[in-house]
Amino acid sequence: MTLYYDKICGLCEKYLSGGGKMFLDRQISAHLNKNPELLEPTDKTDLAKWCKISGKLILGEDKSQKLANEILSS
Amino acid sequence: MIIVVIKVHKLKYYISGLTVMVILMFLIGSVYAQGMSTDGTEDESSLILYFHIAQVIIAIIVAKFVIDVIEATGQKDVFIFIPIAMGIFIVSAVIRYLPHLSNFSEADAELYNLILNSLAMVSMGVSFYKWRKMLIST
Numbered sequence: 001m002t003l004y005y006d007k008i009c010g011l012c013e014k015y016l017s018g019g020g021k022m023f024l025d026r027q028i029s030a031h032l033n034k035n036p037e038l039l040e041p042t043d044k045t046d047l048a049k050w051c052k053i054s055g056k057l058i059l060g061e062d063k064s065q066k067l068a069n070e071i072l073s074s
Numbered sequence: 075m076i077i078v079v080i081k082v083h084k085l086k087y088y089i090s091g092l093t094v095m096v097i098l099m100f101l102i103g104s105v106y107a108q109g110m111s112t113d114g115t116e117d118e119s120s121l122i123l124y125f126h127i128a129q130v131i132i133a134i135i136v137a138k139f140v141i142d143v144i145e146a147t148g149q150k151d152v153f154i155f156i157p158i159a160m161g162i163f164i165v166s167a168v169i170r171y172l173p174h175l176s177n178f179s180e181a182d183a184e185l186y187n188l189i190l191n192s193l194a195m196v197s198m199g200v201s202f203y204k205w206r207k208m209l210i211s212t
Binding site: 015016017018019022023025026027030053054055057058059 | 143145146147148149150151152205207208209210
């Protein structure tokens with residue numbers, strides 16, 4: 001796994017304890033259509049967008065927005 | 075605890091919508107049953123049938139929504155118990171209507187219905203507990 005992936009995974013875990021990795025893997029493989037290992041900093045705009053959309057379903061709007069912002073500023 | 079989680083995640087809108095649907099289906103069933111009966115009184119078995127059709131439809135809608143959430147977020151471990159509970163509700167609705175279709179006793183149907191509904195509630199409780207536990211860190 002890349003350093004960048006680990007960093008984003010840490011962010012997701014902060015919001016979804018125990019489920020952050022599964023959540024991130026799902027966003028990368030289903031929405032960015034790539035292997036989670038191949039996540040790059042250039043994907044962060046799309047990743048933040050999808051984390052916000054999907055995160056809203058289980059985290060609520062405020063927290064998913066915060067997560068998206070943290071991904072964008074990472 | 076469940077109410078707090080629902081409020082936090084604005085699921086209250088879904089729950090309210092579903093409650094309104096149950097009431098509407100029940101009312102429609104009631105009006106239809108009155109129209110169908112020869113003496114103008116409510117036909118009890120038709121009422122029960124329509125109520126359980128409403129239960130089945132709502133269970134399918136909720137299960138579909140939660141499966142979509144699982145697909146979008148990958149949180150199978152947390153939310154899988156809700157579609158399971160909805161499946162149990164469907165079986166329970168079918169069992170509850172059995173005495174009107176066969177020689178199945180009313181008392182047995184009530185008992186199985188109660189047991190299955192309790193199981194479904196526990197199953198949903200497990201999901202809500204896991205969900206809350208997952209979110210507690212934030």
